[in-house]
Amino acid sequence: MALATPQSLTTSVLAAQTVEAVKVYGKGQAEACALNGISIGFAKGQFSAIMGPSGSGKSTLLHCLAGLDRLTSGKAYIGGTDLSNLDDRQLTLLRRDSIGFVFQAFNLVPTLTAKENILLPLLLASRSGDPAWIDHIVSTVGLAHRLSHRPDELSGGQQQRVAVARALASRPEVIFADEPTGNLDSRSGTQLLSFLRTAVDQLGQTIIMVTHDPVAASHADRAIFLNDGQVVDEIAQPTPRLVLDRMNDFGK
């Protein structure tokens, strides 16, 4: 599969995209370029993994796409919405209504129960959501019996599953996952990734995941490789082997 150029794709089939995305940190001598003109699109209903060595810009790309950080130049879109035109409030509402998040850790609000954490974006929007959908998600991630527990009463794997359920609850345009398995043992990690896979295959969600773990990346439909702030390669239907080989190339 060839690199998708944004010009060739209409926004209607893309859940997220960037055009000539540039992100520069610092000023003058301390200036560091995290994104060096990245143009990339993410199709709806696709599970993408963004990979690359430390400092390659993969997290920055995710943050800028997710409305947590702003580009220095270029454009980032969620669906048809240009993020650069939004103020803080509009960005917040976009995150609430159109984006789901799964972070590496500290995903949940410690004072809220699992159920409340799952419903948090909906509650903040004063919406009740679709109860059937919520029930479906909860049973899919296997949390039905833990809903009234607070985060400190849940295991790390359970906490991440709550985070996934929260990300799915409002049927967002796209879900961003930042090293979601980074703090989990391999069994919980695998379980979590299969939930993400299920969300894409059965619930029709779009997921963009940053990871440095080839096994995690192998659950995705495509793996995109970044280095020095640029997209350097892409593998469709990645396997751990293929990804690992590609990763090892960076070391050379």
Place this chain on the structure above:
Amino acid sequence: MLRVAIKGILARKLRLAFTALAVVIGVAFMTGTLVLTDTINRTFDDLFATVYKGTDAVVRATGQFDAPQGMGAQRGRVPAWLLAKVERVPGAAEAEGDVLGYARIVARDGRPLGNPAYGAPTLGGSWSTVARLNPFTLVAGRPPQGLHEMVIDRKSARDGHLQTGDVTTVLTEAPPQKMRITGIVRFGSTDSPGGATVALFTLPVAQRLVAQPGMFDTISVVADKGVPQDVLASHIAKVLPAGYEAATGAQVVKETQSDVRKAMSFFTTFMVAFAVIALVVGGFIIFNTFSMTVAQRAREHALGASNRQVLGSVLLEAAAVGLVASAVGLGLGVGVAIGLKGLLAALGLAVPAGGVAFLPRAAAVSLLAGVGITVVPACSPARKASKVPPVAAMRDIVTGSSGYGSKERVAVGTVITCAGTSALLTGLFSGVPDKLAVVGPGALLVFFGVSVLGRSVSLPLSRFIGWPLPRLRGTTGQLARQNATRNPKRTAASASALMVGTGLVAFITIFASSTKASIDTTIDKSFTGDYIVASGAGLMGGLGPSLAGRLNRLPEVEVATGTRAGLVKVQGSVRRVLGLDAPAAFRLLDLRPLAGRPADLGANSIAVLEDVAEQDHLRLGSQVHVVFKDTGPRALRVAMIYGESQPAGDYVLGMAAYRANFAAGYDNEIFVKKSPAVSNTRALDAVNEVAAGYPGAKVLDRASYKAEQAKPVDQVLSLVYTLLGLTIVIALLGIANTLALSIFERTREIGVMRAVGMTRGQLRSSVRWESVMIALQGTVLGLAVGTFFGWALVRASAKQGIEQFSLPVADLAVIVALAALAGMVAAVLPGRRAAKLDVLKAVVTD
């Protein structure tokens, strides 16, 4: 890690500034009060030393008894014929008799100057023709010479828009007098002695208007050159008959200085009490801040610090904060002193001009108090920090402490509260000599005890207070409620500081409301007439007696009778007694006579309140020993026993006995009953017409009399509110501080909430409501404590005529609403800080 450390230091800077500010305010207030006291003492000392410089000896009647509150020894007058004897004493160069009494100058606009009931006195006296003896100096015009001439003090001239050549009215015991102002005088270096108004006449006029013809209040003597004061005084003493004494000028100066100190000591005690309250509230905040930061510090330096190091560093930080804050407070205190001086002037008590007296004592006390109030509350958190393993401290931060506190805490809190309560009740209800010294610490202990217990009731209380929040404010409300309940210890500690302020506000509000309700009831119960003519005077002066006579002669009036007040020493204690025209007054005042008849109240008899009679085993015909300033000790026979303590007080004299023993004859109030045949309007018009000739006389009907009586209560109330407002501001600083720290600790979860869609507005709202919950928790506890204090004081004041306990529900609701509002204000800065948090950094920081 470095980023966290830098953030920590920045957060600490703000926190230290907030904490320090709480101490600064308390210390500034304390310094201000002490500096003001020193300034007042010094300037008055200097003033009297200067103006009496030329007086070498003073002849006066022997003091009969000492009156409280700096009114000094109460003594009668000196017969004028003594002057000739004194003048001939060897060593006496010059001698002059002088009088000083009550007179009120009417301003250009027709209103009498001064407020003798609650402010500085309004004085009338004789102009001294012996320059060395005259404390006043002319700044304009000439001395009074004629029958209708006077000089007035410069302050009265300024306040009353009067100048030399003007003719104005002067109110004295005689009917109102028209007088021409021939000059304006100063008292030493000041425009008026302590804010009093002064009208000075020629000696004979002064004797007639404010004293008695043929009598002086004192005779002042100048010594021959080279004759020491004590020699002169002892020479004079030899020629004086019994009952009179000669004091040296130096002695009189000393007495006057000490009287002024005593008169001011009430104000000083009052202000020091508020300074202590402010400092205690600051102490609560220090305790809370150090409790929080010590836990944070344990996390930051999870490893590598010994217990001793932790303890030492915390105490060192406390001492440093205390020292710096106290130094700043000291500096600001001088400003506060100047402000308080203005406050005094607004109350009508002018402090003479002159520099501020900043004595080492004030500095030492304030510094010590400031450092003490910082270090002592920091001890317990510091000690705890050095004992708690860092891991536990870390856990405490993330999840907060929960539950209801240990059994030991409940036990300690209960013991402290009970000890405080019993001290309070003992002070109020038993005959302890210095009530304030027992009640004050008792009240403080109650506050401490409740704040210790507050941690145990915090959780259910917060849940209760926050119950409507999720319904009112949705998810943000729910988050606020959960945040306020997640660390009950911290919430309780922050609330405690506010509890003190709101508790005292509630207390004083309840007490004031009860006082006013009691005044209303008393008036309804005991006043059976229609109108009251009030003088606005206190113990000295009032309405000339001619007014009551003229009212009585009106056809529209059935009866009008004046009541008089005077200070006596009776059965060993100094009391205010009421003098009234016995048969007439009892037609207007229902004192509930239980034994004897009003008509029996003759020149040698007295009426006694039932409770007092019981206590002192007095029956009709028993003897009561009364000391009068003018006539000395007398034995009066109990001719009546009555049951109603208001407005009569413990003892009542018939007019015959009053006249026989008091030189002055002013009516304090005149009670009027209209003739039944006349309409209300007609009677009121007639009374008003007569009263118009007596400036200062206020004609009041029942309702406006009640309002008038309540006025001083409201004045005191607003003053106390102002001062307590200060402690509430300090408490709000504490709440803001707690919130800021909590927000810093919750950086990550705030980041998560912002990331998943919490707007800045929602975040600010949740901080705001959390703050409101803390504020309301303090207020609820404060209301509980304040209601108890109010109830106790009301019950203890039954004898003073406050017989009714009234809970002003509307006022208390306003307090709650204001506290909630204040909580919102306290949340503004922390909320803004939280909203500005960088979401990305908050979420991804490891």
